Amino acid sequence: MAHLLDLFTLQLLFGFFTPCLLEIASTDHLSVHPGENITLLCNITNYSEISWYRLRSEEVNLLISAEKFKLEKTFSLRYNVNESHFDMTESSSSVSLVIIGVRETDLGFYFCGRRNRTTHIQFGKPIRLDFTVTQQSTGAALRIIMSVCLVSILIIICMCVFCCKIKGKSVLSGNSCSNTTDSTEKEENIHYASIQYKRRSRAAAKKNTASDSDSVTYATVASQPRRH
Known part of the structure; x- marks a missing residue:
């Protein structure tokens, strides 16, 4: 049951983030030097009202909004958040955003959106603005x-x-310990041998003519290993 729940959660996350990843992958990237002016083009055309937005630090701000009335052939600016910093130009039946003197606070994602009488129904392709490296x-x-x-x-x-x-x-210390142990064991296993020489009397030698050589007896002494 837990495995099925984890699998279901992964599928939900994949379905949620895939459109976002595809949108970021298709984002246009523009680079500009600090203080320069730049014009951002909108790919939405033939609509009566077009607005520009900026996404920065998970916050969306409306920058400008322009509208074309039925009796007019050009767009008229209806809203501008900062007239000294933002402007608009009309091109190809759409509205382009002009940023005057780009600052660090201007970096982020920009996108335009079309609007009908009530709500926004379409957004254009995102544009990412960065400083030139x-x-x-x-x-x-x-x-x-x-x-x-x-x-x-x-x-x-x-x-x-x-x-x-x-x-x-560590290897050298192990070898020295083994050599010391071997030498100690060899010393403990030494067997001592002694020779006892017994001389027979002349009378016994005369009686036993078969053997006229002296008899030699060997005695051995072995030391037992020490118990640790």
């Missing part, structure tokens, strides 16, 4: 990444050398 900043970022990689490699090499030294010391 200079070669100098790219080179600095690359140098930082390379420095971090080199430091990481050096740390890994030092750790490997340290581990090898510790492992070598």
Whole structure:
């Protein structure tokens, strides 16, 4: 049951995020230098009312709104959140957004929307606005990444050398202990032998003519290993 619930949850998440991912993947990307002016084109045409919005930090703000009346052939600006910073131009039966002196607070996603008498019924293709990345900043970022990689490699090499030294010391100590134990066992297993020489009397030697050599008796002494 839990497995089916997890599978159902994954399907819901996939169905929810797939349109968002597809929309972000189809977003147009524009780069601009700080302080420059830029014009954003709207792909919605032939509608009487068009508005521009900005999405930044999960907040949507209406920037401008323009409307074309029946007796007029051009759009008239009805709303502008900041007249000194935003403007509009008409092109191809649509309204383009003009940003004057782009600032960092202007970075984000922009999109236009058409509107009928009551509600919004269609939004245009999103446009992502970013600052142009200079070669100098790219080179600095690359140098930082390379420095971090080199430091990481050096740390890994030092750790490997340290581990090898510790492992070598443990092997040498184990071998010395085994050699000491073997030598001790060899010393405890030594057998001592002594020779006892008994001389026979001349009378006994005369009686036993078959053997005229002296008899030799060997005695052995063995030491028992120590108990630990």
